[in-house]
Amino acid sequence: SSTSSSSPGGDSGSAAQNIKLQGSGASFPAPLYGRWFKEYSAATEGVKVDYQAKGSGGGIKDFIGHTVDFAASDAAMNDSEIAQVDDGVVLLPMTAGSVVLAYNLPKLKKPLVLSRDAYSKIFLGKIAKWNDEAITATNEGVDLPDLPVTVVRRADSSGTTFVFTNHLSAISKEFADGPGVGKSVSWPESDKFIAAPKNDGVTATIMQTPGAIGYVEFGFADQAKLPMATLQNAAGKFIEPTLENATAALAGVEMPEDLRAWLPDPTGDNAYPIVSYTWLLCYEKYEDSSKAAALKSLVKWCLHQGQESSAEMGYIPLPENVVATVTEKLESIQ
């Protein structure tokens, strides 16, 4: 098994020409990646980068199966997954983003404010109606409807789910003991939990379903003009999901050696509670050295020029020190 998806005509002789890098995985950063790769391909003669969003789990599977050149995941890869890749794995954080709770309550004027208790209960299936006390308590003066709460979750195996359940497990023991943490977990059994594929699917389903609430990457909700809930953070403050607040959350992260850093419950007064890095998964060794070179220059481009568009699209640009660490790590790819 090798990455034989090299371009059919191009041998190493015409290496500069017709290199195609195929990637797949997370839908969380897909809009950003789509833009980066298109811009990069347009700017770079002879290199084409293609990316298909199918969820982090799908990306990891493709990566293990060597059906792609690189993959993307917002849950990085766990040790057992890494063990299945013979050619070695390099995990590179590329950007970060926040997971928001988007909802469909058209009559609501002010943004919904949810306490930690309220939103963990919602995702445990413990709150049946929108006018439940747990919600009204933090939303004084808002006329919450007597509508069933419909939870939209991911149907596929997803990094977004990982980030979100990681956070919920950190703040609620009941959640940790129940569904737990994972790219796909066993959600409570209820006819008010419906599942949709990818961040796109969840966003669209929320839009279609009055009374729905679900977790998606910020950019998706933002683009869809869906209202997002203000959440209570570790410090007890109610924080709006803005770029600023998300950046604040990332401030306190230490990058470990393997670059797998999670922050299940960021501290800090202004920290938005649910944020995460998202990673590019690369092999350590590529059979086709021109491919390795192309990939490296792609990543470099993304780390520098690319970061400029991050903020614009609702993602959190990587801090300087992280960029430096990642650039260094990049060299281990051959």
Add this chain to the structure above:
Amino acid sequence: MIASAKVENDVLANGNGSLLLDCNIENLYYGNFRAVRDSRIPIHRGSITAFIGPSGCGKSSALRCLNRMNDLVRGFRFEGHVHFRGKDIYHAKVDPVAVRRYIGMVFQQPNPFAMSIYNNVAFGLRLNRYRGDIAEKVEKALRGAALWDEVKDKLKNSGLSLSGGQQQRLCIARAIATEPEVLLMDEPCSALDPIATRRIEDLMQELKENYTIAIVTHNLQQAKRVADQTAFMYVDTSGGGRTGYLVEFGETNELFDSPREDATKQYISGEFS
């Protein structure tokens, strides 16, 4: 109309042997194609009337007018009248379904339904919500069709399991179970071998006592053997069409022994079959 009303009076006066069905086909069209013209064929109670003529001359078409079976054909148009007991069955108010209840039909190919022999015969009785003893009627019809002895032990078997000749007799039994007044038969023997044919012919002779029969046949000998009256039809190909018309109608002996028309003479002396 007036003429037929007059005839009708005679009919009612005469009882048996009198005019039962007065068929006057002025024009019969399938779409734009005129298939039959100018054929007046009176059918008398308790008699057998044969329709003969070359293929395509409209024998079947004429016969099927008599119980409005042609209504099922797209593009069928009829000009003229068919008086059954003096009533025009083509009158706008007449329900063709009711007509067929009184004028039954037996077809060229035996066509039993894919159900048991018993149910085949009982089919018509049930349609008419017959309230009496159905089993008795079925037996009577099967006896009438000279089939009872052969099938009495296997009434539950499928009608399709019978031989061709038996199937045809089953169809006759089915047709007479509801006791129609007229039985139309379109080449009922053409799919059968001579022995089976002979049985059906004998049967017709018996049925004639209670029913009035009109039969289309290709077989001149058959017409000679069974029919009281014979209608000879021929095809008029003048003007590019192929329109059938009645050449001659009369007592069978007379028509065969001393045909009035040349066409008849030619056709019966071509004496096949």
Add this chain to the structure above:
Amino acid sequence: MIASAKVENDVLANGNGSLLLDCNIENLYYGNFRAVRDSRIPIHRGSITAFIGPSGCGKSSALRCLNRMNDLVRGFRFEGHVHFRGKDIYHAKVDPVAVRRYIGMVFQQPNPFAMSIYNNVAFGLRLNRYRGDIAEKVEKALRGAALWDEVKDKLKNSGLSLSGGQQQRLCIARAIATEPEVLLMDEPCSALDPIATRRIEDLMQELKENYTIAIVTHNLQQAKRVADQTAFMYVDTSGGGRTGYLVEFGETNELFDSPREDATKQYISGEFS
């Protein structure tokens, strides 16, 4: 075998009028059902042999043995022999496809191919890789089948556009185009009206000059009119079976005028058709 070899020599010596096809059906089975037994029917060159008998007596089965058409039927088994010019066509080494090129067949239902009239007739010529002038042969065959005048202006039309009688003649033309030695006809007129039937009968008389014909017919009159020899088959229902067998074979006049067997007498005096 020895006997037939002797006969064969006579055949070759005598030329016309001699034994061309010597058919000896000892047993003919469809699966476990014995359809025909003990029938020896010699067919002579340049003659017309008719097969008559009630339905199901195995006329068609016997005829279809003569060019191994029955091979297509599942479960068909044949005991006996059919010698064509002294060679057993059921010999293991004989290819039935080759047999059928020499012994042509015309069927009950006209069955032209869905192609032009010309191609219908040329089909066999092309099949046999005829190298001469195909158009000429086609014309000859159509003339031979008495169809040329009716179709010469529309050879490109589909064979299916013809009338029933014309279609049957087209099938005969198709069969004779390759000049087979024997023509087998299974009730070739049963789908036709009397006028078309007469034409086919006349045609047979003409063809007899060059071909040997075997014909199955239900129509005793037809057998009388056209056949030189007649084979009368009947059904033996003893022992629960329904096995056909040859009752009597002989010159047509003799068979009809002074039948040797009672069964024959009964059957032909049942004189239908």
Add this chain to the structure above:
Amino acid sequence: MNTAEIATEFSDVDFPRLERSLRHPRTLFSIVLSIGTGVATIIACVPLFSVLIMLIYRGGKKLSLALFTELPPTAFEEGGGFGNAIVGTIVIVSIAAAIAIPVGILTAVFLAEFGPQSKTASIARFCAKTLTGLPSILAGVFAYAAIVLATGGYSAPAGGVALALLMLPTVILTAEESMRMVPVKMKEAAIGMGCTPTQVAWKIVLPTALPGILTGVMLAVARAAGETAPLLFTALFSNYWIFEDGSSQVMEPTASLAVFIYNFSGMPFENQIEMAWAASLILVLMVLTINIIGQIISSRAKVS
């Protein structure tokens, strides 16, 4: 004879009642059922029109030449098109057709002509029927294991194989059916003239059955063109052209309209959603065209 006359005469006790009457339960029953099925038929046509209207309304306004010539847009981009998906669909379906049609027709020839009663035929026929019930997703799963993993990547041929699997039973069964429809008497005529079985098949059966076979092929192609599930893990998708700069990238992930619609319809971006509608409209139009061609062929053949 006028109505009044009929009325009086019909009062005659022993005389047949011939007049039509709505009060008669049998007549009424008939009328009610006729209306019922008629209404059912009309109701069944509603979804088609509803789908078409929805597509025209939502997809129609986006129609432009750019859709056919440009590549899919990324998240925030305006404009763009799905030319590569159209080309990809054509390529994948062609590959599928190239596999399924010969295999299907030749199998059908065997089933209908050479060994209709044989063991082989009954097994093959059973398998073909089983394939009709094969969930399309399993065709994809199979092609993923057999082609994608074996060749080491998503590709158009992998998608083609998956779709071929779905086309095959339709082709086999309709072709067999239409070959069986060739009148036995026609085949007998050919056999009686000394045709070998192969000659009967080529000269008589296949030409006569051709219209029916073509209809089946068209139906199969139409179905294949609209399949999504198996393509998701065989051909995947691509944001680039399959043929470009004179080189072809057939062994690379390949775009298709069905996957394009599936991907884009779920996105929260206005432009993308509109694009998905437009693509649906184009796909349905393509499939309908194929279908209508098939219908015309078969109805034309029936006339002659």
Add this chain to the structure above:
Amino acid sequence: MANATLSDLAESASISSPPSTMEIAKDRVFRGLTRGFAWLTVLVVFLVVYEVATKAMPAISEHGFRFVTSSTWDVQNEEFGVLPEIWGTLYSSLLALLIGGFFGVSIAIFLTQDFLPHRVEWAFKNIVELLAAIPSVVYGLWGIFVVIPMLRPVAGWLHENLGWIPFFKTSLSGPGMLPAALVLSIMILPTVSAISRDALSNVPRKLKEAAFGLGATRWEAIIGVIVPTASTGIFGALVLGFGRALGETMALAMLVGNSNQMSLSLFSPGNTLASLLANHFPEAGEREEPVLMYAALILLAITLLVNICGAFVLKHASARMRGATK
């Protein structure tokens, strides 16, 4: 060659010639070829089953029969069960069969029994059959944007007022069994109606005439004779439609709600085997893949079972029709 014994029989003048060696060789090769392709079809099915079965083996030995009776799907703890999916598959397909079958057969009757002029009949037939040409993603979209919004008020009313009936027990949030089954029934409608139509129009005209000749009204003839005679064909159509419904993937994945629910309620979301596969297969890891293959095997088994039962019933019914048995 085999024909040598006859070739010398040919008179030199005769046009007839025995088949040439070439013709015989071609015949042999072509026949062999078609037989080969027939076996290829068999092989393909075998391969599919083999592929799925071998991949499922580890899961079968690990989870055994519990897989069919348990209802959790927890990748984290590796607990797998597909009871809700089996239920959802059968429930949605049966609902679809009920609706699609009823409409399909009604249409088939309406379009074969001379109710309409030929042209109108032809037009309707094509319109209905064009429904088959619409890709299932498009149906999915249509379901989301047209059917669900349309159903929402109706479902709401039913739930409010008739909530005690198990079918209306829950309220409709959006995706759910009913929208899925409705769209599914439209998807199988053309299959059912086209095949039933064939069966009905193949009923010999002579039978129809016989019924009319006995004085049957149009519907008495249809119900008493025509439909029973065509019943095997209609049954076959229903079996095929059911098979289609069982295996339909995309539209269901978009409409059914993908939730591990087992409920009689028409408005509750559910899941089907095919949409389980569609959602999980693309990212299934080493541990999950055998389990999905096991689910696929169950789906295959259900489809196969339906087909075999169908074939069995058909065989018996048609034997009875032919009068073979008593």
